[in-house]
Amino acid sequence: MPDPFPSPQRVLDHYATMCRIRAFERMVIRGTEEGLVKGAAHLSIGQEAVAVGVCGNLRRSDQIASNHRGHGHTIAKGADPEAMMRELFGREGGICSGKGGSMHIADFDVGMLGANGIVGAGILIAVGAAKSKKMLGTNDIVVCFFGDGAVNRGPFLEGLNWARVFNLPVLFVCEDNKYAATTRTEQLTGGSGPAVRAESLGIPAKIADGNDVISLDALVGGLVEDIRGGGGPLFLHVETYRHIGHTVVDPATYRPEAEVEEAKTRDPIERAKAFLLDNGTLEVDLGRIAVDAEKEMNAAFELARDASWPRLPAVLSDVQDIGAPA
Amino acid sequence: MPDPFPSPQRVLDHYATMCRIRAFERMVIRGTEEGLVKGAAHLSIGQEAVAVGVCGNLRRSDQIASNHRGHGHTIAKGADPEAMMRELFGREGGICSGKGGSMHIADFDVGMLGANGIVGAGILIAVGAAKSKKMLGTNDIVVCFFGDGAVNRGPFLEGLNWARVFNLPVLFVCEDNKYAATTRTEQLTGGSGPAVRAESLGIPAKIADGNDVISLDALVGGLVEDIRGGGGPLFLHVETYRHIGHTVVDPATYRPEAEVEEAKTRDPIERAKAFLLDNGTLEVDLGRIAVDAEKEMNAAFELARDASWPRLPAVLSDVQDIGAPA
Amino acid sequence: MSVMNYSDAGKVALAECMRADPTIWAVGEDLGHGGVFGQYMGLEEEFGPERIVSAPISEAAIMGSAVGGALTGTRPIVELRFADFALCAIDEIVNQAAKARYMFGGQAKVPLVIRQPSGMWRASAAQHSQSLEAWYTHIPGLVVVMPATPADNYGLLKAAIECDDPVVYMEHKDLWPLEGEVPEGHTVEIGKASVLHEGSDVTIVTWSKTRHVALEATKTLARSGTSVELFDLRSLWPWDRECVLASAAKTGRLIVAHEAVRDGGFGAEVAATAAEEVAGLKLARIGAPRIPIPYSTPLEDMVRVTAETIIGAVERLA
């Protein structure tokens, strides 16, 4: 049940986390420009409210599975941005020891089970993690983030059906930014959208504004409570928009400029800011939060840039126990 | 639009085809018992009205894709039962030269694109064939038969969405016999059934009694006409039952006996017979049709049994043009 | 010590492991009714449907959910019914299970067993007969095991379940009824070949069902005075290089025989390794021709490796 009176501190915290995600990803742009981030990086600038509004309702022992666009989810779940930046720069101390990069960012300690380079793959990992939760007798839940493009892959059907028939504690979050790479998703997606698909598989679904962290937070709070109570899987379709291209280097010329400009007027950070100002937070306090976020990520950037490379013998470690390379 | 006054000759033809399918499959049981059919054979005894009610509305140049339970579809589409029996016995003159057997029975000459050993695979082959139909400028259509178990595989979602977004001339027929091997499908299928899933993907769906060849014939006639007219894909969920086990050798002890007995009271052949008798066909004429069917299939059995084995060098042929085995 | 068949040996191993470790669960189609070959018969009764999970026909989800489970504290055993159906879950096996530990820098392991009943069996034709073990040996992160006897199925399935890596575990469908002794508390180490016959003239390396064919050939050859050293690798990754190389160096002749297609089969890896390491080695590989498996019995028989084929190859190498 959406709470009409969110606590100001909670909104402030969400605002701060969104600022931190945005500042982190701005540093990823800079890192790419400076040749420090070598692989493709997919940014969630404009979509921060989804990661924050969802993860703000989770415990550390709840888990999330993500997709290729995972920095926001990872930070919102509590990972250390410096270790993440080291990962993206391929350095010693990277959160995945430099082996994964942006597309495989993960932090199991905080319940972040990994980004994924395969669209839709996280859905099945999430239902499996939910099976563990259930078998191990916890009341933790699992959240799975994926994009609007993933609803056309087989694992969407198989994973949602699976969660339903085994009544697993999963929240599926379809983060709809209207595009899958260069393709406007609705042109290649039959039927009336992700929520209808989920319901056809027996999973109750809600549709929400993914740029309003306040209402999203409240809505997700209710969903998480229901799932934690044993009610089985739920589905959430959130509508949002990515401000920049599919990857850092994509100029995104396939999108009408007016559409992009219009979408930017619904920037989730600006909206939270407007709410906070309306409700008595001082501009100077908000400014300090934004500056702190930038400082934090700037420091992460510099530490990562100055970090050493991984030790070369590590290339052979963590492959497998039996039959590992010599 | 179901035609309330089916022509008696048309029903008689359907009756005859159903009798031929049943007689063929009885010979497959005998062939299995006598060690002539070596591989697994999946029979459609009890489901004949589906194959006949659907294929009776198709032209020779229309095509069908089938699943592992494909004898009925193949006969209804016009294949030669003797060549089919030779195939099941692995003999010279087999419809697939003895290389396929029951699970890969096919007759491209009559538009039967093959049974398939992989549940759900035919769905994608059907949409591809429909793409050819459209590209080649015909107004032929493609029908895809699959079971209730296939709706839980990824290709169901991918194939139906594909047919929708490219507006392809396909009729999807979900032949629901309530079981997938030993499993009662509804126990492992979320949501409100195949038709709802199809509609969630934007494909209009109908549900029909799969044991009543007369109403099914009329319903399918309308669907085929719509698709041929360019209306795009449609979905048909037909409810039926298999009288015997999943394969010839399966005793099917996982089904309550009462359920099986009740289902047998809805035998599609008996129902067509009752209709015909009620509408003036003579018992003796129906009897002759049944006897003719048995004779035909008995002859197919004997010719297949007495046929020679394939020539051994043929084992290396029809693999590929470039890089074929020497 | 007791006599049991290959199928039951696997079942007993699984049941013993499940009794000892409540985090183990098995998942696959029709498991509640014993599985398609009866290898799970009675297990649902003992362990309940939460641990013997009967799955919808969703190979990707069967496999993918097992990866998710393995990453988060439980130990799944995946039953894929026929190795051919694993092709509906390859992304989950190769891009997810095999790579997760490495990609995440060792943050989690992926302890799971992927059972894939393999090989030719009763005219099952092209989509139900494949032997694709070579594929999995080529994928970093995977362990690959192919037992050929009841004792090995018992010992190796236990080892696979206990191991923290994703193990592709390929039983041969034609061996289910094979009876044999399974010593009490029997253990087998993954990566160790079994020596079936010692000899000095030629080394034969094989695995899975072809083990039995090669043993027949070995006995026939012994009668005509050719002394064969015969190994069943049992696990293909890791494989017992030391053992094979030492024998090949001793005999100077090596034959690798397997049911899979010869071209690009794992026999190529064994043969190439031996040729790199043992100077002057004579060698031959035996496998299926590069054709899909035909249905008709006489055609299917032409694909099978026989004792005669092996004997012929030994004679040509002499």
Next chain:
Amino acid sequence: MSVMNYSDAGKVALAECMRADPTIWAVGEDLGHGGVFGQYMGLEEEFGPERIVSAPISEAAIMGSAVGGALTGTRPIVELRFADFALCAIDEIVNQAAKARYMFGGQAKVPLVIRQPSGMWRASAAQHSQSLEAWYTHIPGLVVVMPATPADNYGLLKAAIECDDPVVYMEHKDLWPLEGEVPEGHTVEIGKASVLHEGSDVTIVTWSKTRHVALEATKTLARSGTSVELFDLRSLWPWDRECVLASAAKTGRLIVAHEAVRDGGFGAEVAATAAEEVAGLKLARIGAPRIPIPYSTPLEDMVRVTAETIIGAVERLA
């Protein structure tokens, strides 16, 4: 004769074939916007969206619908974006495309091309860098082609499109910008190696991007007096056995080098075949260690085959 890059060479070949044959269509994600690497840029404008089909993210349907199309009178070109994503469509490639002709007793052929951009490229990590050509060589029914130059990409893509078999066509992602001459009306026969250098001391066999690395090594070795005979196989199934065996028999030394994982790679097939056929051959295989591809550049570089590695192997064989 004109100079163009590897990417454009493929595009020109495809466009020429599509102009000549209205039954050809291409299908894959984002093709209408040129494809992820720009290899289709401008083709939708010329051929329209019915023939340059932009697909949803549905690899199984992309591939499966192509099989259906190929069986029924059209000639699909499948674009799978990254070879790694082919793992989401393996059933359709291996159980359907490769086997349909045989299973149905030759009633239909399956004329299609499956483009799978392969290999390491710009820190793409474990799920976007794989070289899995060995898998496809092991599957009856498939043809496997891996061009390494603009001229070969032009000639071989045309040959693949004209061929009535399912062809796995693996371009290397790191070669897109490589420029080279493409003679007017250039043709290349599938199955014929190209001889890059004649020599008498050692035979080197390679393919795809490693061709360029091996050529560098060959030139360095020439300067120090070692005479290399260097072959780019270009197609792996069929592969040019005659050519390789004749050269190996001449030089008595064979090195096979490829980017894929060494264990179970196609190098094993080449090496094992040569060892079977050429007595006393010395040989060595070079490939990646059996690890997933790491992201970090210095780690990734450790996986790459370099000219130094090849030179070292030549020196050890001498």
